[in-house]
Each structure stands twice: as structure tokens, then as C-alpha cells.
Amino acid sequence: MTLSGKLSLALILGSTALLPAAAMAQADWPTQPVRVIVPFGAGGAADTLARLISDELSRTFGQQFVVENLTGAGGVIALSQLTQARPDGYTLGVNNISTTVIAPAINPNVTYDPETDFTYIAMLGGSPTVWVANPSVGVDSVEGLVEYAQASSTIPGYGSPGAGTLSHLIALKYFDDIGLPMEHIAYGGAGAAFLDVVAGHIPLASGTLSTASPFIDAGQVVPVVLSTEERDPALPDVPTFAELGHPELTSTTWFGFVGPADLPEDIVEKLNTEINRILDLPTVQERLEPEGLVGDRMTADEFAQYQADQYALWGPIAAAAEIEQ
Amino acid sequence: MTQASETRLSARWRGISGNDLAAGLLCLAIAAIALFNVTNLRFGTVMRMGPGFTPTVLSWLLAGFGVALIGVAVARGSEQMEAWKIRPMLAIGAAILLFSIGMQQLGLFATTVVTTLVGGLAATDSRWHEVVIMALVLGAACHLLFIVGLGMPLRAMPVFL
Amino acid sequence: MEFFDHLALGAEVALQPHNLFFCLIGALVGTLIGVLPGIGPVATLSILLPLTFHLEPTSALIMLAGIYYGAQYGGSTTAILVNLPGEASSVITCIDGYEMAKQGRAGAALAIAALGSLFAGIVATILLMLFAPPLASIALQFGPAEYFSLMLLGLATAIVLSQGSLLRAFAMVLMGLLLGTIGTDATTGAQRLTFGMIELSDGIDFVPVAVGLFAIPEIIRNLEFPEARSVVNTKITSILPTREDLARSWKAVLRGTGIGSLLGILPGSGALISSFAAYVAEKRFSKTPDRFGKGAIEGVAAPEAANNASAQMSFVPLLTLGIPGSATLAVMAGAMTMQGIRPGPEVMTTRPDLFWGLIVSMFVGNLMLVIINLPLIGIWVSMLKVPYRLLYLVILVMCCVGVFTVNSSPFDLVLLCIFSLLGIGLRKWKFEMAPLILAFILGPLIEEHLRRAMLISNGDPSVFVTRPISLVFLVLIVALIGAVALPQIRKRRDEAVAE
Numbered sequence: 001m002t003l004s005g006k007l008s009l010a011l012i013l014g015s016t017a018l019l020p021a022a023a024m025a026q027a028d029w030p031t032q033p034v035r036v037i038v039p040f041g042a043g044g045a046a047d048t049l050a051r052l053i054s055d056e057l058s059r060t061f062g063q064q065f066v067v068e069n070l071t072g073a074g075g076v077i078a079l080s081q082l083t084q085a086r087p088d089g090y091t092l093g094v095n096n097i098s099t100t101v102i103a104p105a106i107n108p109n110v111t112y113d114p115e116t117d118f119t120y121i122a123m124l125g126g127s128p129t130v131w132v133a134n135p136s137v138g139v140d141s142v143e144g145l146v147e148y149a150q151a152s153s154t155i156p157g158y159g160s161p162g163a164g165t166l167s168h169l170i171a172l173k174y175f176d177d178i179g180l181p182m183e184h185i186a187y188g189g190a191g192a193a194f195l196d197v198v199a200g201h202i203p204l205a206s207g208t209l210s211t212a213s214p215f216i217d218a219g220q221v222v223p224v225v226l227s228t229e230e231r232d233p234a235l236p237d238v239p240t241f242a243e244l245g246h247p248e249l250t251s252t253t254w255f256g257f258v259g260p261a262d263l264p265e266d267i268v269e270k271l272n273t274e275i276n277r278i279l280d281l282p283t284v285q286e287r288l289e290p291e292g293l294v295g296d297r298m299t300a301d302e303f304a305q306y307q308a309d310q311y312a313l314w315g316p317i318a319a320a321a322e323i324e325q
Numbered sequence: 326m327t328q329a330s331e332t333r334l335s336a337r338w339r340g341i342s343g344n345d346l347a348a349g350l351l352c353l354a355i356a357a358i359a360l361f362n363v364t365n366l367r368f369g370t371v372m373r374m375g376p377g378f379t380p381t382v383l384s385w386l387l388a389g390f391g392v393a394l395i396g397v398a399v400a401r402g403s404e405q406m407e408a409w410k411i412r413p414m415l416a417i418g419a420a421i422l423l424f425s426i427g428m429q430q431l432g433l434f435a436t437t438v439v440t441t442l443v444g445g446l447a448a449t450d451s452r453w454h455e456v457v458i459m460a461l462v463l464g465a466a467c468h469l470l471f472i473v474g475l476g477m478p479l480r481a482m483p484v485f486l
Numbered sequence: 487m488e489f490f491d492h493l494a495l496g497a498e499v500a501l502q503p504h505n506l507f508f509c510l511i512g513a514l515v516g517t518l519i520g521v522l523p524g525i526g527p528v529a530t531l532s533i534l535l536p537l538t539f540h541l542e543p544t545s546a547l548i549m550l551a552g553i554y555y556g557a558q559y560g561g562s563t564t565a566i567l568v569n570l571p572g573e574a575s576s577v578i579t580c581i582d583g584y585e586m587a588k589q590g591r592a593g594a595a596l597a598i599a600a601l602g603s604l605f606a607g608i609v610a611t612i613l614l615m616l617f618a619p620p621l622a623s624i625a626l627q628f629g630p631a632e633y634f635s636l637m638l639l640g641l642a643t644a645i646v647l648s649q650g651s652l653l654r655a656f657a658m659v660l661m662g663l664l665l666g667t668i669g670t671d672a673t674t675g676a677q678r679l680t681f682g683m684i685e686l687s688d689g690i691d692f693v694p695v696a697v698g699l700f701a702i703p704e705i706i707r708n709l710e711f712p713e714a715r716s717v718v719n720t721k722i723t724s725i726l727p728t729r730e731d732l733a734r735s736w737k738a739v740l741r742g743t744g745i746g747s748l749l750g751i752l753p754g755s756g757a758l759i760s761s762f763a764a765y766v767a768e769k770r771f772s773k774t775p776d777r778f779g780k781g782a783i784e785g786v787a788a789p790e791a792a793n794n795a796s797a798q799m800s801f802v803p804l805l806t807l808g809i810p811g812s813a814t815l816a817v818m819a820g821a822m823t824m825q826g827i828r829p830g831p832e833v834m835t836t837r838p839d840l841f842w843g844l845i846v847s848m849f850v851g852n853l854m855l856v857i858i859n860l861p862l863i864g865i866w867v868s869m870l871k872v873p874y875r876l877l878y879l880v881i882l883v884m885c886c887v888g889v890f891t892v893n894s895s896p897f898d899l900v901l902l903c904i905f906s907l908l909g910i911g912l913r914k915w916k917f918e919m920a921p922l923i924l925a926f927i928l929g930p931l932i933e934e935h936l937r938r939a940m941l942i943s944n945g946d947p948s949v950f951v952t953r954p955i956s957l958v959f960l961v962l963i964v965a966l967i968g969a970v971a972l973p974q975i976r977k978r979r980d981e982a983v984a985e
Binding site for chain 3: 347351352355356371372376380393394417420422445449455459460467477
Binding site for chain 1: 528531532535536539626627628629630670671672673674675677680682683684685687688753807808809810813816817818819820821823824825826827828830831832893894895934938941942944
């Protein structure tokens with residue numbers, strides 16, 4: 001307790017006392033502690049990632065990388081603050097598909113432009129989406145699901161972790177493409193939706209694989225389809241959307257490392273190399289196991305391109321969805 | 326209007342319960358603000374309720390209860406109303422708002438001192454030297470407890486230092 | 487017997503010196519933050535989480551759990567002493583607890599709260615050990631329809647417990663429900679009543695509302711009427727509860743423990759609803775319901791036992807289903823994930839040492855809490871002897887820091903001002919806050935479950951009466967409201983006839 005107290009004191013003193021020096025001393029960055037803003041609460045996937053990475057970064061660069069949780073408005077407040085920070089490498093943050101891809105497309109209160117207001121540093125990976133059905137429904141494939149829905153006297157519902165989450169949008173897009181009417185039922189998080197599938201209150205849910213795995217392993221739900229590029233070795237019988245002819249639905253609820261716009265290139269380069277190395281460390285891999293993250297390591301440029309592609313793909317889908325302004 | 330009906334009217338007016346009347350008007354005001362701001366939200370159907378469904382229904386209900394409270398105010402008759410004293414409200418309100426501004430600029434210690442000093446104006450029996458000592462003690466205590474002890478990420482020192 | 491095997495295994499883990507140490511740290515920190523309003527368990531756990539990063543998982547969880555139930559425990563302290571509910575579940579404790587403090591009986595109130603919580607904590611932990619898996623299957627029976635009816639029952643208790651007219655209580659409930667709709671609509675993602683302010687898109691936090699409605703109006707009142715506050719300052723009688731207090735309380739503690747243990751299993755607002763339900767049950771069972779709201783010790787004992795029992799029981803959905811029932815437990819779940827352990831049904835089989843060690847540590851922790859807290863009561867009570875012209879400054883600063891640290895948001899202090907004004911007005915006009923605040927918290931949940939239930943049933947409202955658990959709750963609601971409404975209506979009719 002005392003330690004982190006002193007740290008934050010040192011941080012605040014440091015950041016105010018060393019301001020003039022900071023601007024010019026870019027080459028030997030970092031010369032003072034670095035803030036890492038996490039837009040979500042402690043204990044979540046974004047927080048775990050940020051802490052594991054910051055821990056290692058502090059070791060490599062000999063300066064503390066201090067994680068700060070700044071919650072509010074689904075992460076939008078924290079990222080707005082990040083765009084206001086000086087691009088000197090001393091304020092960094094974590095973004096994800098919802099804060100820089102979906103929210104800017106649907107929430108009029110978002111003040112930043114994801115295409116110009118950030119420097120994209122490194123892709124951290126994400127958990128794919130899986131659809132699961134209650135075993136008693138007798139659905140174990142998408143064809144089976146279509147048959148079940150058509151045979152049903154009412155419009156069946158499917159759960160999602162919330163309106164405008166990737167898992168919701170994937171389901172929305174797919175059902176729209178194949179012209180199957182399904183009722184969307186929003187839950188507060190994937191766990192709650194899966195639990196209602198386990199209990200049989202709803203037949204189907206779309207959510208993150210990391211949350212679903214315990215239920216799948218216990219045989220409480222049946223996996224139907226996955227949003228990975230290739231089949232998951234742990235679930236060899238579960239097809240991907242790509243196999244069903246929808247390669248654009250290959251996506252994860254991904255996280256990334258970002259800074260304010262115009263971050264110096266050499267700093268971005270240093271961070272990208274280090275973060276990619278850290279993500280492959282066995283100790284880090286072991287800790288990240290329950291988060292079920294997948295995804296290729298990217299250079300900073302590749303990540304920026306990926307973000308742009310994702311925005312071009314999901315932005316319009318989200319905007320067209322029944323998510324209201 | 327005759328003399329008699331005029332006196333009856335004023336008697337009835339005097340006989341209104343101010344407490345219920347005030348609360349009734351407050352309910353109506355809140356309902357009106359809410360109704361005015363939910364018009365752009367889809368109402369939906371009972372099966373597929375839109376985002377506007379709940380706030381609209383609640384606002385109308387609240388407005389209804391506002392009217393009912395005003396009705397009760399008339400029926401119940403006069404009731405003693407408490408007076409509002411401005412000084413404590415102003416001082417406490419200012420102290421809270423200064424805390425809000427201070428935490429962004431001055432840091433925890435200075436902000437606590439300012440808030441305590443302004444808050445001290447609220448009591449009529451305050452002694453200024455006590456308030457000053459209290460301000461310094463509370464400022465130091467907050468710094469030690471929250472920043473040193475619990476390690477909360479709060480600004481410790483003023484921006485300009 | 488299996489129970490004793492588990493107990494032995496758990497004790498072996500929990501009684502190791504270093505785990506005892508972390509349990510003590512957890513209980514201490516929990517007490518501290520429980521006493522400080524606003525610095526809720528979520529904020530504290532978030533701060534301490536990184537420190538547990540390098541600890542062994544079992545020790546980390548034992549400490550975090552200690553903070554969690556310790557805070558639940560300490561939350562009643564400021565509620566009783568200065569009418570400041572640090573957490574939603576201590577709102578109800580304010581009613582009779584603060585009234586007791588004003589009568590100079592803060593010590594008795596605090597002692598009963600501590601002892602009631604200890605008893606409830608131990609009973610709930612035993613239930614947890616014996617029945618965790620079957621209890622989890624009860625939670626699974628609860629679908630949207632059942633949750634909707636349960637939450638509605640919670641609201642009904644708020645109306646029943648109010649002293650004044652039904653009309654006023656209903657108006658307060660509606661105001662609370664409407665305030666609860668502010669923010670992003672959970673079902674569609676639409677921005678509602680946010681007036682274009684991004685700060686409002688997560689809705690209004692509980693802390694500025696509770697502090698604004700309870701603590702600040704109390705300060706203002708005491709400053710306006712110096713003669714009223716002398717009661718708080720003088721004649722503190724005994725610190726310990728009297729024989730009569732104990733005689734009145736023990737049944738209340740038993741009933742509170744029962745209600746809390748049952749409702750705590752349900753993820754969501756178990757602790758909050760159980761504290762209200764326990765209070766209302768006491769008032770109904772009491773031969774002298776008039777004493778409630780005027781410093782009845784049962785009104786402290788029952789809800790405190792209930793909220794501690796349910797805090798303990800809320801580990802059932804977390805450990806057996808992997809579903810965190812509250813924001814605090816979500817941080818606990820995060821702590822497990824960070825350690826590479828996925829919370830869920832397999833924890834019990836893959837890590838029995840952790841599972842049973844954590845549970846047995848709850849016995850130890852609850853005992854430590856009482857040992858820490860009983861001597862503190864004397865200190866708290868003597869704090870009330872500080873002249874009010876100085877004490878209110880301490881309370882004011884505590885309120886400001888507490889509200890600010892929830893989200894590090896300056897905007898929350900502006901909200902505090904607005905709610906203080908609302909609270910002062912409503913108080914002057916003799917309205918009660920408890921129904922408003924309960925409705926404010928339950929409102930969004932009620933709406934969510936209602937809409938979900940209607941979507942699942944394809945718009946058929948009969949689900950609420952055809953599903954048995956839901957029907958039971960609805961019948962209870964009708965009975966409760968009827969029991970209050972009928973005498974009021976009869977009285978009015980008699981008055982009308984008399985005229």
C-alpha cells in the first residue's frame with residue numbers, strides 16, 4: 001500500500017517537475033514513470049493485460065509503468081482523456097474493439113475520432129466469439145439452429161453480452177445475412193447470458209469463448225460455431241464462420257496498446273517490439289491462459305491498418321443495427 | 326364576487342399543506358423535464374420495449390402522483406412548513422463545489438484545507454482559529470490516509486508546484 | 487463425514503501463519519474502508535489487486551475476501567454514527583441505527599451490529615460448506631421472470647417500511663425509478679436522459695445519491711437547529727447493549743440470517759433486498775411496530791445480520807457457477823483469473839485447497855472482525871463527544887473525498903450538490919429517502935429483467951403468474967401492500983363517515 005502510495009506521489013511530483021526536460025529528452029525515453037490508462041475496472045481482461053505488460057515494461061526500461069484504472073462510459077472517458085495527453089510517451093493506454101471501433105460508430109457523445117486521434121502501438125489479441133446452445137434444444141450446428149428456429153411457433157431469442165458488443169453484432173449480421181428472424185436479448189456480460197442458456201431460460205447465446213469454456217467443458221452447453229480463423233484445437237468439431245461462407249465474421253473481442261496521436265516513431269517502435277516479446281513469455285502466457293486470447297503479433301503499422309479495417313467493417317454494421325442513439 | 330365567497334377562498338388557500346404542494350410540484354417538474362427529454366427515444370411495444378418505454382411510463386405516473394399530492398395538499402389543510410436557512414446551504418454547497426474544482430488543480434491537501442475553511446462558514450458558532458486548525462489537521466490526515474496509506478491515485482500537490 | 491474432511495482440509499490451509507496474517511490484513515483494511523464512506527470495497531480491491539499479483543492465489547483470495555466482508559461489516563459504523571450509508575445495504579441501518587445514536591445508544595447499536603454480523607457470518611459459512619452446489623442450482627431456477635418479481639418485492643418492502651402515507655411513498659419510489667433510468671439503456675444501448683453529458687452515460691453512481699440524500703441534509707439540519715444536535719452530543723449511556731436489547735435482538739438476528747442466507751445466493755442485489763426484507767419482516771412480526779424508525783434495536787440487528795449473511799452466501803454463485811453477483815465480487819473473480827484460475831464449477835475439484843481454505847478463512851475472518859471492532863466501538867462513540875461545530879467539518883470532508891474517489895470524477899461532486907438540495911427539500915417537506923434510494927438501485931434491474939422476460943415470452947405477460955417462484959413473490963407483494971393500504975383506507979373512510 002505504502003509503496004504504491006509513494007509511487008503515485010513520485011509520479012505526480014516527477015511529472016510536474018520534469019516537464020521542460022521531458023520534451024527534449026525523447027531519445028533516452030523513458031526518463032520518468034509512464035502512466036498506463038486502463039479504461040475498465042481492476043480484474044478484467046484489459047486490466048490483467050495492462051498489468052502483466054506494464055510489469056515487464058518497467059523491468060525492461062527501468063522506469064515504472066503505472067497502471068491507472070479510469071472507468072466510465074464503457075471506457076470512452078478514459079480514451080478521451082488519453083487523446084488530450086501530450087504525445088511524449090509518458091501517457092499510454094489500452095483500447096479495445098468497443099472503444100475505438102463500435103462506440104465511435106454508435107455513440108454521438110464520443111468526442112474522439114479513432115482514425116486520427118490515436119497512435120496504435122501493439123495488438124494484444126482477444127477472445128473469439130462462440131455460440132452455445134442448451135443441450136435440451138438439440139442444436140449442435142447452424143443448420144440445426146435454422147431448423148429449430150423455423151419449427152418454433154414463436155421467434156426464438158438469443159442472448160448476448162450487451163447491445164453493441166462484438167458478439168451481438170456477429171449474431172446480428174449473420175442472422176440478417178441468412179434471413180433468419182431471431183430475437184436479441186441483451187445481458188450484462190457474457191457470463192449472465194451463458195448462465196441463462198445453462199438454466200434453459202434461453203435456447204442460445206453468443207459470447208466470448210473464454211467465458212463459455214467452463215460451461216462447454218462441463219457439458220452444460222453445446223458449442224455451435226466459432227469466430228476464429230481456423231478451428232480451435234480444443235474444439236475440433238466446431239466449425240468457423242469462415243467455413244460457413246462468412247469470412248468477414250472472423251473477429252475477436254480484441255485489445256490493443258495505444259497512445260495519443262503523433263507519438264514519436266522510435267518510442268512506438270521500442271514499445272511494439274517489447275510488448276510483442278512480453279506477450280510470448282511463458283510466464284505471461286500462463287497467466288493469460290484463462291483470458292483465452294488469440295491473434296497474431298502485429299507491427300505498429302499492421303495494427304493501425306487492422307484498426308482501420310475493423311472500423312470500416314464493424315462501424316457501418318453497428319450504426320445500422322438497432323442500437324439507438 | 327361577494328364578500329363571503331372571497332373569504333372562503335382565501336381561507337381555503339391558507340389551508341393548503343405546503344409540504345405536499347411543494348413535493349407535488351417537484352414531481353411534476355421532474356416528470357416534465359424527463360418527458361421533454363425522452364421524446365426522441367423509441368417507445369416500442371409491450372413485447373419489444375424501446376428505450377423510451379420505461380422513462381415515459383414512469384414520467385406519466387410520477388406526474389399523476391404529483392397531481393395527487395397537490396390534491397392531498399388541498400384536502401389535508403394547512404400544515405407547519407419548515408423555513409429554509411440560506412447560510413449553511415450556501416457554505417456547504419460552495420465547500421463541495423470547491424472540492425470538485427480543487428481536486429483537479431490543487432491536490433488533496435490544499436483542497437481539503439479550502440473545503441474545510443469554506444465549510445466552517447456554515448455554522449454560526451464556529452470559531453475561526455478552531456476551523457483553521459481543523460483544516461490543517463484534516464488536510465494532513467487525508468493526505469496520510471488516502472495517498473500515503475491506501476495509495477489512491479489522487480493528485481497530491483498543486484499543478485503549479 | 488465429508489463436511490469434516492472439508493473443514494480439516496480448509497483449516498489446514500487457512501490456519502497457516504501467513505494465511506492468518508493475510509486474513510487479518512484483509513479484515514483490518516475492510517473495517518477501515520467500510521468506515522470511510524464512498525471508499526467502497528470495489529475501489530479498495532482495485533487498488534490492492536496489483537499487490538496480490540505476486541502472492542500465492544489462496545493467500546490473495548483470503549485477503550481480498552476479508553476486505554469484502556470486512557467492508558460490509560464496517561459499512562454500518564458511519565450509518566449508525568452520522569447517518570452516512572457507505573453502501574447500499576447500510577441504508578436501512580441508518581433508519582433505526584442513527585436514531586439510537588441520537589438517543590445516546592450508539593454503542594449498543596454498534597455492538598449488536600457486530601455480534602449479529604458475526605453470528606450471521608458463521609451460520610452462512612456453515613451453510614456454504616454444506617450446501618454450496620445444491621444452492622447454486624436454486625440460483626439457476628431464477629430466470630428473468632423470477633428476478634423481476636423478486637425485485638418488485640424489494641420495492642414493495644420500501645413502500646411498506648415507510649412511516650407516512652402510501653401516496654408519498656409511491657411518489658418517492660417513482661422518483662427513484664425515474665432517476666435510475668438515466669444512462670445507457672442496457673437493452674438497446676441508447677442514451678437516456680443524459681442531456682448530452684458523457685459523464686451521465688454510465689448512469690448516476692449510488693454514492694453521490696446516498697450521501698446527498700442522507701448525510702448532507704443531516705449536517706444542514708443540525709446546523710439550522712443547534713438545539714437538535716445537543717441530543718447527539720450529550721448523555722451517551724452504556725456502550726454495551728442491555729439485557730433487554732439482547733432479548734429483543736436475538737430473534738431478529740436469527741430471522742435476518744435466514745433471509746440473508748436465502749437471498750444472498752442470487753446474483754444481483756441480494757444483500758440490499760435482504761436487508762430491506764429483514765427490516766420489514768421485523769416490523770411485521772413485532773408486537774410494537776410503532777417503535778421502528780424511533781430507535782428500535784431489532785431494526786439494526788435484523789438488517790445487519792441479513793446483509794452479512796448474504797455477503798457470505800454471494801460466494802456461492804461465484805465459486806460454483808463462476809458468476810460474480812456484484813461489482814465487488816467481479817473484482818474477486820478478476821483476482822482469480824489474474825492468478826490463472828478460472829472461477830467456476832471446476833475450482834472445487836481442481837483446487838480443493840483453495841476452495842475450502844477460502845471458506846474456512848471466513849470463519850477466522852469473521853471472528854477477527856469482532857475482535858477488531860468491539861474495542862473500536864468505544865472510540866467511535868467517544869468521537870461523538872467532539873463538539874458538533876468541529877465534527878460536521880470531518881463529516882463534510884469524508885463525504886467529499888468519498889464521493890470523489892468512486893470514479894475520480896469532479897462531476898460526481900456536482901451531482902452531490904444537486905442531490906443534497908433534493909434531500910434537504912424532501913426532508914423539510916417530510917418525505918422519506920429509503921424508498922427513493924431503493925427504487926433508484928433496483929429500477930434498472932427491474933426494467934432489464936422485465937424487458938428480458940417479455941422478449942423471451944414473446945410478449946406474454948402471463949409468465950409472471952405461471953412460473954411458481956415468481957407467483958409466490960407476487961402474492962407476497964399484494965399481501966404486503968394490502969396489509970398497509972387497508973388500514974389507511976379504512977381510516978380515511980371512517981374519517982369521512984365521521985364528518
